[in-house]
Amino acid sequence: MIQLDKVTKRYGNKTAVDGLSLDIPAGELFAFLGPNGAGKTTTIKMMCGLLFPTAGRVSLGGYDLVNDGDRARQLLSYVPDQPFLYEHLTGREFLRFIADMYGLDRDHGRRRIDEVIGLFQLQDFVDDLTQCYSHGMRQRTVFASALLHEPRVLIVDEPTVGLDPRSVRLLKDLLRREADRGTTIFLSSHSLDVVEELADRIGIIDRGRLIGCGTLAALRAHSASDGSLEDVFLKMTEEATSEAQASGARQPPLAAS
Amino acid sequence: MTANTRPGPALPGLVFARLRWQTLRNASRIVLGQSIRPLTILLCSLVVWVFVFVVSYVGFRFLQQQGFELAGGVVGLLFELLFASLAALLILSSGLILYSSLFNSSETAFLLSLPVSTDQVFAFKYQGAIAFSSWAFVLLGSPILIAFGLTDAAPWYFYALLPLYFLGFILIPGSLGALFCLLVVNLVPQHRKQLLILAIVVATVPAAWLTYRTMASMQHESLSRDGVERLLSRFKALESPLLASHWVAWGLRSAARGDQGPVELGRSFYYLGLVWSNGLIAYVLTAWLARRLYRRGFNRLTTGGTLRKRYGGHWLDGVVDRLLFFIDPQTRLLIVKDFRTFRRDPAQWAQVLLFGSLMTFYFLNIRRLFVREISTGYQNGISLLNLSATALLLCTYTGRFIYPMLSLEGRKFWVLGLLPLRRERLMWGKFIFSTLGALVIAEGLVLVSDLMLEMPPEAVVLHVLAVAVLAAGLSGLSVGLGACMPNFRETDPSKIAVGFGGTLNLVVGLLFLLVILGLMVVPWHAFAMASEEVALAPALAVSVVGAGVGLGLVIGAAAVAIPLHYGARNLRQMEF
Incomplete structure (x- = not known):
């Protein structure tokens, strides 16, 4: 469903993503980890068609993001780390706008809006202007809008930041349920406990290069560590840092599928 | 894509039109709700x-x-x-x-x-x-x-x-x-x-x-x-x-x-x-x-560029720091910090520079409009008009840039609030920054205008004094009211400036401007123009102008002291 083929992205003379290859099938919950500045958000922005790869190809559901972006974006929903809401719209008006944008017909759109309002428990504030919302309320509204058109790919960047434990639980259940229904989920997060609990496979990126990809068990084997995901992550990124500092040389990028 | 989903909106223009209508309707309800x-x-x-x-x-x-x-x-x-x-x-x-x-x-x-x-x-x-x-x-x-x-x-x-x-x-x-x-x-x-x-x-x-x-x-x-x-x-x-x-x-x-x-x-x-x-x-x-x-x-x-832009020190920061040697080091540091922020935001200084340059250009050329001798009436009228334009520029500068400054500290208030300095210092720092900036801009403009119009020395002194009172008073009002009604949630200075507090500050600033010009400058010009037509007792002119200047100075002092006093009290009591 999501394919990245030897994708490289450069900012001037700085390489943010370096020869990244990924193949994520439908219905998989794929977690994307990496230290700050590793290239996670750049990768996500290329998957949404906001940025173009300097080299390589990104496609969603078979549609190339550069040449056939509008069709590819019809399949996806993107929840950024700092989500956007129109401050002068109510939550319901925003949901209506999203339903119209994705071409949901009127009755179906209305039905879906009622469903997501119930699912994310927005009833108490959905008719208030979003400028009055707390961070948690905004996050729930954005997730409701992201799931409104039943996307086949859901890309989520740091979804748990600022959420209370109850909302985090709600979110985790939801992501798992969506993946089980066949939605492909690409989750970028620093919350390793959430990733450990939810992810089918995990990709670790450092300095723009994929340094590990697979199930938790595969990563443990790859890093020769029996510990938690946190131990595995720290060990792999520290090794990558040491290697980079010692040699200064580039390793061949690791392809994952 | 589900069965009920078309590929994108059928009429995107209509969807955007509805979005525009709804945001405008909701925003106008908010604006109309304010008086x-x-x-x-x-x-x-x-x-x-x-x-x-x-x-x-x-x-x-x-x-x-x-x-x-x-x-x-x-x-x-x-x-x-x-x-x-x-x-x-x-x-x-x-x-x-x-x-x-x-x-x-x-x-x-x-x-x-x-x-x-x-x-x-x-x-x-x-x-x-x-x-x-x-x-x-x-x-x-x-x-x-x-x-x-x-x-x-x-x-x-x-x-x-x-x-x-x-x-x-x-x-x-x-x-x-x-x-x-x-x-x-x-x-x-x-x-x-x-x-x-x-x-x-x-x-x-x-x-x-x-x-x-x-x-x-x-x-x-x-x-x-x-x-x-x-x-x-x-x-x-x-x-x-x-x-x-x-x-x-x-x-x-x-x-x-x-x-x-x-x-x-x-x-x-x-x-x-x-x-x-x-x-x-x-x-x-x-x-x-x-x-x-x-x-x-x-x-x-x-x-297209590098991920990080590196910023270093600038000689202008050093100049400001040395020029303010007479101020205590903590307040000086705060002023240099505000100056550095202002300097790094072209959207701010470019506007001041643009308006300042346009006004200088106009002042430099105004004399050329007249063939030879300029009549007393025109001379007084134009110099008063130029002074009013300069005062309006000051009012806009303090309302747009100075009023939001304390609100913009909102996100880092925990840093400033925990520093070993009295919170009023924050306010004083901004007041001095604003007053000095306003003085440099406005006094220069008024001097150019008066010299080009060949105004008599007493008029130049009066104008310079009035501008000083306006610079201090408008800065006091903007900083004080900014401290009394901070909006720590907003990060956009233009939105803070057009909010309730910003609008109130603008209205009060305009009234203050009218009062100061009316008291300190208008009487002198009125006497100067009237003396062309009728003989007036010099003692009357001196006493009326003197009383106006005195009253203007008192009101100017009040415009500094009262808002800063209440602003300081609000800052001391503020929880964050």
Whole structure:
């Protein structure tokens, strides 16, 4: 469903993503980890068609993001780390706008809006202007809008930041349920406990290069560590840092599928 | 894609139109719910409109009395000059607003991640930018043209055609501004600021040179019919039939003459058709280009440079630090921090620089308007007008830049609040920063104006003193009220400035300005002008002017002390 083929992205003379290859099938919950500045958000922005790869190809559901972006974006929903809401719209008006944008017909759109309002428990504030919302309320509204058109790919960047434990639980259940229904989920997060609990496979990126990809068990084997995901992550990124500092040389990028 | 989902919206324009309608409706409900803000906006707009209308009406009457045919060559050329200037301003403002709206807003990434074609997103943003950048066009253009219509006794359809001409015309400079914006971002994304500066210089230098030449020649020309015609002949190049300003000017003149026969009316509709067809084709071409270049430009702008920009120290910070040697080190550090923030934000200093430069240019040239001797009445009137303009600039500067400063500390208030310094220091630092900045700008402007007008020394001293009182008072009001009504949730200074507190600050600042000018400066000018006509006792003048100055100083001190006192109290009691 999501394919990245030897994708490289450069900012001037700085390489943010370096020869990244990924193949994520439908219905998989794929977690994307990496230290700050590793290239996670750049990768996500290329998957949404906001940025173009300097080299390589990104496609969603078979549609190339550069040449056939509008069709590819019809399949996806993107929840950024700092989500956007129109401050002068109510939550319901925003949901209506999203339903119209994705071409949901009127009755179906209305039905879906009622469903997501119930699912994310927005009833108490959905008719208030979003400028009055707390961070948690905004996050729930954005997730409701992201799931409104039943996307086949859901890309989520740091979804748990600022959420209370109850909302985090709600979110985790939801992501798992969506993946089980066949939605492909690409989750970028620093919350390793959430990733450990939810992810089918995990990709670790450092300095723009994929340094590990697979199930938790595969990563443990790859890093020769029996510990938690946190131990595995720290060990792999520290090794990558040491290697980079010692040699200064580039390793061949690791392809994952 | 589910069974009930079409690929994207069937009518994206309609979806965006509904979005625009809903946001406008909700925003206007909020604005109308406040009592001061809509009233202030309405009042200020009305004052500007009436002022432009009266000046234009008097001007057209003067031309009529001088024997100029209003629908004739000179007035036509004036119209072409007006529309060409407005078009230049519209190209610049719509280009800048579109740049910010298309590439620099948080909404952009959201809209570009939706399954809607790029030209639809562009169209939505374009409409907003054009509406925003053309309000000044309507506010300045409509009173001039209505005054022309009334002076020339134009038929009713002249007024009916005005909005149609306006709407069609703004499409052309708006599309050109959008086109430049798209091309700059795509072709030279990392040098866009340099290119903008170059474009402004390229546009300004010939305009300034032409103005200088015109002003210089006005010294040798009387305001006779021949003199005015000779002066305006310098702008003949603007009469090119290929310019949109020419079509609007001729179309409106024909509409004003419409009652002279169907040929003139037909000609007006011909020009209207020309304006609209060119406006629409310009828009369609720009939208077509946006479909290919907008997303590419967004990508180039985001990724064309390095990830991090390195900032170092600057010699100007050192100069400010050394100049303020007499202030305690903690307050000095806060002032240098505010100065550094101001220096690194071109949107802030560029506005001050632009307005300051324009006013300096005007002050330097004002004397050239008069052939030889300037009458006492004109000398006093113009110097008072210049002083008022400078005071208004100060009021805008403190309202727009100084008032939001304390609110903008909101996110880092925990850092400043935990520092081992009294919280009032924060306020004093901003007050000194604001006052010194205001003094440097305003005293320089007033001195240039007074020297050019050859004002007597006592008037210069009075003006300098009044400006000092205004700089301190307006700074005290802005800093004090900013501390009394901080808005720590908002990060956009322009939104803080137009909020309730910002609007209240502006209104109080304007009242303070009127009171100070009325007390400290107006009496002297009134005596100076009256002494030309009647003999006045010098003792009376001295005592009235002295009393006014004394009262002005007391009110100025109160404008500093009272808001800062309450602001300090609010800061001390503030929990964060």
